[in-house]
């Protein structure tokens with residue numbers, strides 16, 4: 001693949017909003033809502049219109065225990081959606097762990113690779129990203145959905161996640177990826193149990209302190225649902241976790257995160273602008 005022009009990471013002077021668009025039948029919070037291209041495209045356009053800086057298109061569920069789909073099925077799901085969203089002027093990222101899918105998505109106009117495996121699932125991803133010169137989200141990961149909970153053991157989760165992300169950065173830079181292409185992500189809900197997610201949110205300043213842009217993906221995740229369980233212990237349904245998600249957006253923006261990955265893009269778009277206004281007022285004293 002010829003090296004595409006290096007696509008700089010947008011830095012609009014506020015936290016970036018990445019709208020979630022899972023074109024899958026089985027994602028944990030919106031599985032099946034946007035499984036067909038037409039519905040997915042309409043939702044992606046709505047998030048773009050509502051202020052999402054990226055629409056993050058994924059074709060394979062990453063929820064714990066999810067069955068894997070092959071690259072051909074992933075491409076079948078995401079490519080038509082990416083093409084239409086790009087044609088409509090939206091900035092699109094592809095949520096995939098496969099270099100083959102990422103390459104096809106970049107050719108279709110995606111401008112960022114969002115890789116929940118941080119390059120561990122496909123050894124070809126680093127070379128692809130290095131050649132393409134595009135931004136790459138390296139998320140903290142300890143294995144595919146079926147084995148991730150067995151790996152959720154930490155002495156000090158923030159220290160260990162920081163160390164493992166740093167190791168990934170060193171590996172991919174050694175493989176030719178430029179540091180300025182990289183975005184780090186603590187991988188909330190991936191090989192993390194409840195308390196691990198809260199500690200990572202509480203320690204975001206340390207992850208931001210690694211010196212690279214940080215993306216935070218707390219939106220509608222189970223640890224929020226368990227926090228918001230009712231008196232009978234019934235976990236709050238995923239679609240009723242957006243207010244809690246908005247709180248994580250504000251925390252991430254205040255901690256200096258580069259971006260948040262959320263389902264309710266409109267609400268977080270308003271929240272990040274509000275945080276930026278307060279931060280500007282603080283600077284002006």
Ligand SMILES: Nc1nc2ncc(COP(=O)(O)O)nc2c(=O)[nH]1
Nearest residue numbers: 027028029062137139185187188217
């Ligand atoms: N970078 C990044 N990508 C992700 N992709 C999928 C999910 C799973 O959530 P979903 O099923 O709601 O998409 N979470 C993340 C995340 O936390 N960070």
